[in-house]
Amino acid sequence: MLRCSPAVARSCRRLLLSRRLLSSASSQCEEYDVVIVGGGPAGLALASALGMDPVVLHVLYMSNASLLPGSSQNVRDNLKISLIEAGDLSKVREWSPVDGAFSNRCISLTNASQAFLKGNVTSHALGCATEQSHRGDGGTSPVSLHFPETYSTPLQVWDGITDARIHFSASDLGLDANTQGMSRITENINLQRGLLRYLNTMPDLHLIDKTKVTSIVREDEDSGGWPLIGADGFNSPVRKYAQIPSYGWSYDTQAIVATMFHPPRGPFQGPNTTAYQRFLPTGPIAFLPISPTASSLVWSTRPQIATAIMASGPSVVARMINAAYRLPHDSLQYLYNRILEHQKAGTPITADEIIEEVRFRERAHGIDAISAYSSSHMMENTVENQGIPPTDSEMLPPLVTSIQPGTVASFPLRFNHTESYIGEGQGSRTVLVGDAAHTVHPLAGQGLNLGLADVECLARVINDAVLNGSDIGK
Structure with a gap:
């Protein structure tokens, strides 16, 4: 209950839950101040923000003398929050990064999302400190909530037909590329694990996983x-229940996703911090840097093309990625057909x-073998024999040499x-x-960022309601 808000009306909604481990339906009725259904990044971030906001804690102290410091009651024990997740969160808790290996689901966190996560979730809860341990490849792995050391600073986007190109950089937005950048790229599971680790410090949070909500019924129509x-x-x-x-x-x-390996940038090139996106007639292909020698792929294309490319094996996937960034569309269409x-x-x-097909198409288009647009000699394209890079090397992502095993997957858009x-x-x-309210194309990488913006706004509104002694449900 919220002791500071006498106007809060509480009744019991009944959520019919199906526990997968028991393979049977069960019913459960509990009273909470807030119930969150969904344990993805948005749900976990909201539970974290609501569970620790210092303004809420201050109001609770001031409104109820029994909760003042020295009282036998713990303030946070009186903020009853429940989070229900259908999946098994133990897999997230137990996830541990491996040197040189990355999850195939990555996110590009905007500066606004980073500010929310650092300022409203991690800084107050973890003493404004984010512990990090280094991976062998120069990246970082999470101890609490991890943000990569490398910023995604420039963004290069171009058209697959006309080659019309636009370039975004941190300086265009008045940002310092060395200290802020345009975004930071991290793995979804990394963010979830960091949030779960904080939630484990909240005794007031009732987290129920491996449980699917099958229906929601309001038992008392009059009491809210x-x-x-x-x-x-x-x-x-929840959307279905609310009609x-x-x-x-x-x-x-x-969308084909995968973790790609490539040589590090040469001594005459900048670091691997640029994101590349080419808009093909069949859909955009995005190349997101996650370490000096690894990047994350999101390739949106027609379902039949995605299925055929994936079925051809990781080596074909790697070579098709290189071709998709370099060959004209008519040659790409020829490769799709083959x-x-x-x-x-x-x-x-x-x-x-x-x-062989790519080599022939490159010759047909007059692509010089030493140009960055040539991918047919990629096995010879290592740092040791790069020398001075081609003048067009900064216009294209590094050549993919291999795909991390087990990371090629796809999902419908x-x-x-x-x-x-x-x-x-x-x-x-x-x-x-989050996605319960809006599902969008990943071409701009804004899906999760929009969800975190929802969370920030909702947490602020709930906190304002508490400050005013209002019913937080209205």
Whole structure:
């Protein structure tokens, strides 16, 4: 209960939960001040922000003498928050980074997202310190909440047909590339683990994982009910319960993700901190730096092309990535057709066949073998024999030499947006954040950043309600 807010009306909503480990349905009725459904980054960040905000704690102290320092009661024990997650969070807790290996799901955190996570979550909870331990490749692994040491500073974006290009840099925004940059790229699971480690210090938080919400029923129609927050993704049970309409569509596009390995930049080149994105007619391909010798791929393309490329094996994937950044579209379309023909015949194309096809297409387009636009000699393109790099080397990402085993995967892309983020009528006292409210194309890397902006705004609104002694559910 919120002792500082006598206007808070509480009743019991009943969430019918299905525990996967028991393979049976169970019902559970508990009273909480806030219930969050969804244990992804948005849900975990919201639980962290609500559970430790110093303003809320100060108001609680001032409004109830029994909670003043020295009292036998712990303030945070009286902030009852529940977070329910369908997946097994032990896998996130137990995740440990391996030298030179990275998860295939990475995020580009904007400066606003970093400020929220550092200022509202980690700094107060962890004494303004973010412990870090170094990976063998120069990256960092999380001890509490890890932000990579390397900023993603410039961003190069160009068209796959006209080659029209735009370049963004930190200086364009008045930022210091050495101390701030435009964003920082980290692994999703790294962020989740850091947030979970903080939540483990919150005795007031009731975290229920391996539990799927199957339905939500309000038992007392007159007394309100505790605020219910849906951070439960695209197929949100909370959104369904609140009867919040949404609209959207499938992009008929599949996103291939993978962790790519490549040589470090040469001595006459800058560090691997530039993000590259080429807009092809079949969809954009993005190259996100995560260490001097590794980068993260998000390649949006047609489902049949994605399936055929992935089925051809990691070596073909690596060579097709290089080609997708360098060859004109008509040659890329030719390669797609060759791969699809091989797949239809039941004999996936080999890496050697792709190399020969690319070499022929490069000659046909007059691409010089020493140009950065040539990928057919990539095995010879190492730091030791690079010498002075081609003049066009900064316009393209490093040549991919291999793919981290087990990281090639794909998922469908779609758009969805709710008509409201707040429930009304039967679904009142309900709010949506993250993908439950809006699902967007990953081309600008803003999906999670939008979700964190939702979380920051909602946490601020709830804190304001507490300050004013208001019902936090309204």
